[in-house]
Amino acid sequence: MSTRDRSPVFAALAIQGVVAGALYLLRPVVEAGIGYPPPLFWLALAQGLIAGIVTRGVGFSLPCVIAQLVAPPLLLLALALDLPGWIFPVILLLLLLVFWNVAVGRVPLFLTNRTTSAAVLGLLPTGPVHVADLGSGLGGTLRALASARPESRFTGLETAPLPFAMSWVLGKLSAAPNLEFRFRDIFRADLGAYDVVYCFLSPVPMPRLFEKAKAEMRPGSLFISNSFTVPGQTPDEIVEVADRRKTKLLIWRM
Ligand SMILES: C[S@@+](CC[C@H](N)C(=O)[O-])C[C@H]1O[C@@H](n2cnc3c(N)ncnc32)[C@H](O)[C@@H]1O
Structure with a gap:
């Protein structure tokens, strides 16, 4: 049984964490290359892109890949908009209520056409x-x-x-x-x-x-x-x- 089979949520978060760590370490190199600190939004886009590619590479379905792609820029956007703090737990709760069986039984929600x-x-x-x-x-x-x-x-x-x-x-x-x-x-x-x-x-x-x-x-x-x-x-x-x-x-x- 692969890590992905045991817990897709854990695996997806782990991928985001590893990519974030790698980008953090590479930041000085990029800064030296382009001559100024890379804007945070670029980093968020790069993080989403790399996490999405890795997620696809280890065999996740397309909806998971899309979630991985958009999560970092959306999170950054939400922080930039200075949204009230309660909104994040509410979004998390809504996601949990919809995708309950991803966390519990490893079955996502997608619909028969x-x-x-x-x-x-x-x-x-x-x-x-x-x-x-x-x-x-x-x-x-x-x-x-x-x-x-x-x-x-x-x-x-x-x-x-x-x-x-x-x-x-x-x-x-x-x-x-x-x-x-x-x-x-x-x-x-x-x-x-x-x-x-x-x-x-x-x-x-x-x-x-x-x-x-x-x-x-x-x-x-x-x-x-x-x-x-x-x-x-x-x-x-x-x-x-x-x-x-x-x-x-x-x-x-x-
Ligand atoms: C891929 S969706 C399919 C939805 C619907 N059958 C369709 O074809 O449009 C799978 C659904 O199974 C539900 N599910 C997964 N494991 C379940 C379980 N052990 N008991 C009840 N529902 C479950 C999920 O919450 C999800 O809504």
């Missing part, structure tokens, strides 16, 4: 089925599926507080009677209750989740993973989606 939702819709068996989205995020995938398949039931499980609250409210506003969102850890759910389980998580939870699915899901039910495979478990089918990120839906028939 519409083309992929449509492909998932095409994979649902005919007739009434019960479908779960494990880690349902803002709930958009299930809202689309629930309105397209009114005879079926759709359940989203989510533990990141803000995305869960948003999915719950948006679900209520959609007034779909066949749609529900539960504040529930996916590893505490009974997967035997579902005909189709869909997930879009990260490589980290997949082996444990697949073991759970194999133990609990009924014969004939479908386990669909967006993008992330299970080492040593060849999918029964792979659907290549015609979207920009060339999404692959990996399908196992239980």
Whole structure:
């Protein structure tokens, strides 16, 4: 297991720390070269750029790389604007409430796009089925599926507080009677209750989740993973989606 697998937040902060240290040490050299102290904003831009490149190099996803790129200049900007001190803990709290499962379970929040939702819709068996989205995020995938398949039931499980609250409210506003969102850890759910389980998580939870699915899901039910495979478990089918990120839906028939 790599450092990145153990704690991506720790690894990202460590990269920023090492780059900041290196730039601090190199500052006199740059100053000697250009004849004046390098402006702080340049250093912040350089820090973001180098941290972003290193972060990509060690295999982080694009959203993490973008966060690494923009964090130093934004922090400097916030300090320059002399924002009140309480704003930083509030921003940190909001980030924690949204990206709860990055820190806890190493799964970030990114969303299934519409083309992929449509492909998932095409994979649902005919007739009434019960479908779960494990880690349902803002709930958009299930809202689309629930309105397209009114005879079926759709359940989203989510533990990141803000995305869960948003999915719950948006679900209520959609007034779909066949749609529900539960504040529930996916590893505490009974997967035997579902005909189709869909997930879009990260490589980290997949082996444990697949073991759970194999133990609990009924014969004939479908386990669909967006993008992330299970080492040593060849999918029964792979659907290549015609979207920009060339999404692959990996399908196992239980
Ligand atoms: C990549 S997002 C996918 C969101 C949604 N399924 C979609 O496709 O648009 C993964 C979601 O899984 C949630 N998640 C990760 N681990 C979880 C767990 N153990 N229990 C519940 N939700 C979890 C995260 O908070 C995040 O919202």
